[in-house]
Amino acid sequence: MVTDHPETFHNQGPTTVNRMADLTMPLTPAAGLFTANEAKVTARDVTVHYGEKQALFGVSIDIPERSVTAFIGPSGCGKSTFLRCINRMNDTIPICRVAGEIRIDGADIYDRRLDPVLLRARVGMVFQKPNPFPKSIYENVAYGPRIHGTTTSRQELDEVVETSLRKAGLWDEVKDRLDQPGTGLSGGQQQRLCIARAIAVGPEVILMDEPCSALDPIATARIEELIFELARNFTIVIVTHSMQQAARVSQQTAFFHLGHLVEYGATEQIFTAPSDTRTQDYITGRFG
Amino acid sequence: MTDAALDPGAVRAIDLASDASRARLRRRYRAEARFRAYGIAALAVAGLFLVLLVGDIVIKGLPAFTESRVTLTVTPQLSQVSTDGTTGADALRGGDYAAPLRASLQELFPEVTSRQDRRRLFFEILSGGAGDDLRRRIMADPGLIGRPVTVSALLDDSADMYLKGRLTGRVERTGRGTLAISGATGDVTLDSPGAFRDTLATIKKALRDEAAAIEAAAGRVAQRLEALPVGDPRRATAQAGVDADRSRAAALRARAAAPEAPEVLGTDTPSELVAVNGGIVKLTSIGPSQAQGRVLVPLGTAGTVSEGAWRTITLLQPEGSRRLTDQHIAWLEDMRAEGLVTRHFATRFFTSGDSREPELAGLLGGLVGSLLTMFVTLVLCLPTGVAAAIYLEEFAPKNRITDLIEVNINNLAAVPSIVFGLLGLAVFLNFFGLPRSAPLVGGLVLALLVLPTIIIASRAALKAVPPSIREAALGVGASHQQAVFHHVLPMAMPGILTGTIIGMAHALGETAPLLLIGMVAFIVDTPQSVTQAATALPVQIYLWSDLPEPAFQAKTAGAIIVLLVFLFVMNGLAVVLRRKFERRW
Ligand SMILES: Nc1ncnc2c1ncn2[C@@H]1O[C@H](COP(=O)(O)OP(=O)(O)OP(=O)(O)O)[C@@H](O)[C@H]1O
Ligand SMILES: [Mg+2]
Numbered sequence: 068m069v070t071d072h073p074e075t076f077h078n079q080g081p082t083t084v085n086r087m088a089d090l091t092m093p094l095t096p097a098a099g100l101f102t103a104n105e106a107k108v109t110a111r112d113v114t115v116h117y118g119e120k121q122a123l124f125g126v127s128i129d130i131p132e133r134s135v136t137a138f139i140g141p142s143g144c145g146k147s148t149f150l151r152c153i154n155r156m157n158d159t160i161p162i163c164r165v166a167g168e169i170r171i172d173g174a175d176i177y178d179r180r181l182d183p184v185l186l187r188a189r190v191g192m193v194f195q196k197p198n199p200f201p202k203s204i205y206e207n208v209a210y211g212p213r214i215h216g217t218t219t220s221r222q223e224l225d226e227v228v229e230t231s232l233r234k235a236g237l238w239d240e241v242k243d244r245l246d247q248p249g250t251g252l253s254g255g256q257q258q259r260l261c262i263a264r265a266i267a268v269g270p271e272v273i274l275m276d277e278p279c280s281a282l283d284p285i286a287t288a289r290i291e292e293l294i295f296e297l298a299r300n301f302t303i304v305i306v307t308h309s310m311q312q313a314a315r316v317s318q319q320t321a322f323f324h325l326g327h328l329v330e331y332g333a334t335e336q337i338f339t340a341p342s343d344t345r346t347q348d349y350i351t352g353r354f355g
Numbered sequence: 356m357t358d359a360a361l362d363p364g365a366v367r368a369i370d371l372a373s374d375a376s377r378a379r380l381r382r383r384y385r386a387e388a389r390f391r392a393y394g395i396a397a398l399a400v401a402g403l404f405l406v407l408l409v410g411d412i413v414i415k416g417l418p419a420f421t422e423s424r425v426t427l428t429v430t431p432q433l434s435q436v437s438t439d440g441t442t443g444a445d446a447l448r449g450g451d452y453a454a455p456l457r458a459s460l461q462e463l464f465p466e467v468t469s470r471q472d473r474r475r476l477f478f479e480i481l482s483g484g485a486g487d488d489l490r491r492r493i494m495a496d497p498g499l500i501g502r503p504v505t506v507s508a509l510l511d512d513s514a515d516m517y518l519k520g521r522l523t524g525r526v527e528r529t530g531r532g533t534l535a536i537s538g539a540t541g542d543v544t545l546d547s548p549g550a551f552r553d554t555l556a557t558i559k560k561a562l563r564d565e566a567a568a569i570e571a572a573a574g575r576v577a578q579r580l581e582a583l584p585v586g587d588p589r590r591a592t593a594q595a596g597v598d599a600d601r602s603r604a605a606a607l608r609a610r611a612a613a614p615e616a617p618e619v620l621g622t623d624t625p626s627e628l629v630a631v632n633g634g635i636v637k638l639t640s641i642g643p644s645q646a647q648g649r650v651l652v653p654l655g656t657a658g659t660v661s662e663g664a665w666r667t668i669t670l671l672q673p674e675g676s677r678r679l680t681d682q683h684i685a686w687l688e689d690m691r692a693e694g695l696v697t698r699h700f701a702t703r704f705f706t707s708g709d710s711r712e713p714e715l716a717g718l719l720g721g722l723v724g725s726l727l728t729m730f731v732t733l734v735l736c737l738p739t740g741v742a743a744a745i746y747l748e749e750f751a752p753k754n755r756i757t758d759l760i761e762v763n764i765n766n767l768a769a770v771p772s773i774v775f776g777l778l779g780l781a782v783f784l785n786f787f788g789l790p791r792s793a794p795l796v797g798g799l800v801l802a803l804l805v806l807p808t809i810i811i812a813s814r815a816a817l818k819a820v821p822p823s824i825r826e827a828a829l830g831v832g833a834s835h836q837q838a839v840f841h842h843v844l845p846m847a848m849p850g851i852l853t854g855t856i857i858g859m860a861h862a863l864g865e866t867a868p869l870l871l872i873g874m875v876a877f878i879v880d881t882p883q884s885v886t887q888a889a890t891a892l893p894v895q896i897y898l899w900s901d902l903p904e905p906a907f908q909a910k911t912a913g914a915i916i917v918l919l920v921f922l923f924v925m926n927g928l929a930v931v932l933r934r935k936f937e938r939r940w
Contacts, residue, residue, distance in 0.1 A: 154830070156829065156830070159825075159835075161753065184829075184832055184833070184834045185832065186832075187830060187832040188831070189832075191831065191832075192826075192830035193830075194823065196823060198821075198823035198824060198826065199827070200824065200827060200828070200842055201846060210828075210841070214831075214832070214841075215832060264827075264831055265831060267831075268832055
């Protein structure tokens, strides 16, 4: 039941981004907005078992670079499971077995020689519930660069922290209280702090598992805006239960059902003319 | 997946107005009220016992924190305080510093000449260590020799306990009416119209009570006698005993029945002392208006004194069953009346080691022993315990072997402490040949005892750290170990420290294993290192509790107070740590 239509969105996705981006900000040519999007993440026949229970059945997908890809589907269909395969977070679950092949920029991430810890520095993750470290705002963002040694001086680190917070749209709100605990921020701010923390290590892909499900509509709108902007530099994969959110932020949408990738294509197409009846039923709210 | 399940008929609304529903509500309220009442009752009972326990210990232990001294003016002679007539440090150290104190006491009570009285005055009123303070002062400044020096000399433990009112009940009254005394020394007659009537009545009542008690006991024996077969030889002897008791009781009753007849005061009745004209008379026989007495401390003059210028002191505990005679007490009362007796905070209790003399015994040895032991325990336990907990909780593969280890750690936590003591005896002393009674071995044994507690508490603390923090760290590319050491461990630290402190508090109060490895010896010197012989605080309590002197009983309770204070402080520290590091996430 795998539906791959890479050609259908390769031309449409970025155009959408550009058009909408035009309205909100000046374009910088360096941001690479006009380049055609290559497949950043390619998965082939990915199967996941939790012990005896199979959670994913032969998922194959190509996720294009510098765009937002949304995973939708009813609860328990394996969206999070697949997302966690992309940064090998599932390795931490002892009973979880992953088969198949996932490549990022053509390199097999399940290669024995590859260090999953380094992979996770390249593939950042934002979780459903905001989970800042119980440390200062500064330390939250600085932690990643520190352990990876990407900065050499305090000054550089300060810069990285500032840029990350700016990119996450949080700088203006917290610049005067960087030494205060990150846990003291509001839920939406905490989630943006987590996003800043993820981008501080300079990842190429950012995985977001229902990043707005614990937030109110205003905070959600801010995060969505942010996601939209981040897509200029990062490849973003987002799991969401909100059709509107998927429609608003993503260029591609993948619909999962009972562990199968049922349908995958340009967001517009999935929402306007789905080819599978199950997708149709889900989108129109007939089940799930 | 959607509208398959809910059949609207399956859900029935609750009829809140129905009787059954109201009754159910009332039942629920009653059950809740009952539960609250049980809880409060349980708390009240627990609180009551706690108050009783702590109150009892505090009342018993307070005397341990003060000591009585007598202020004496002494003129130390070189011949007394120096062994060879020079003022070299060695010569001065060996000197007899009690001698000038004795001379001063002799001046205070010049009438004391008999061997027995001198022994009592010099060795049973003054402490054996009374000269120590004077030695310190003279060694610091030999120029004091030959000049009058005011010293505050430590009193013996029995004298101290008497002055604190712990040796006998004591009732003091101001004398009623005038009092005529026939002499200033020796045996005297005291006349005072009606002044002794009350005392006499009390004595007569005591006689009546005693007669009744004897009669009751004799009656019981007589009843059991009836059960014996006629002709049993025991019958005759028992009957004789009963008859003797009955006649004794009859005699007592006869004495009690004559209210005006004088009574003789002996060593088995409460003592009556009369303080008058700067001296003390002990009454030997008492009538309503006249008493015979013996002078214990000479009076300034004989003759008649007016109302209110004399007082009586009743010592409720009969002389025969207390540690100080009336003579001792008369001297103490006299010194007290002259304002020579002072009460001081007993720093000695914290700064000296154990001693056979209660007034000289202190906690320092036990305290230092306990500290050294705790130090060894902590150094061994904290790193091993935390490391074991981290490994087991975070890194160990989950298999049979780790399961087995886990079960056995839990088992170890339940092993009685005395078993660890036996283990320590067998392994550390007999096999490895470590020194007996040493804090090192005590610490090793207690470490075994505390280790499981620390491991279990640390694992619980690690487990309580929310997984989202671990995921967050892994998500930014931290390795498992980095996630554990940078984030999980710091968040678990308050829990780990709390567990450690509670474990250490447990170890601090532990006695049984220390007894087995020989930390129970009588040790005067304060240990300087972990390999020297030492006791520990709870062992010191155990040792003192075995001694008969009432002063040691007070010391026992005092040491318990100190131990409890330490435990409270440690537990308080645990609470503070938890509060301080507790963060919400
Ligand atoms: N750690 C785990 N151990 C065992 N089974 C798991 C585990 N995590 C997920 N599963 C199972 O795998 C299946 C897919 O779960 P997953 O979390 O990927 O669903 P999801 O699509 O993210 O659902 P939701 O939208 O509710 O988050 C579910 O049936 C779930 O029960
Ligand atoms: Mg999920």
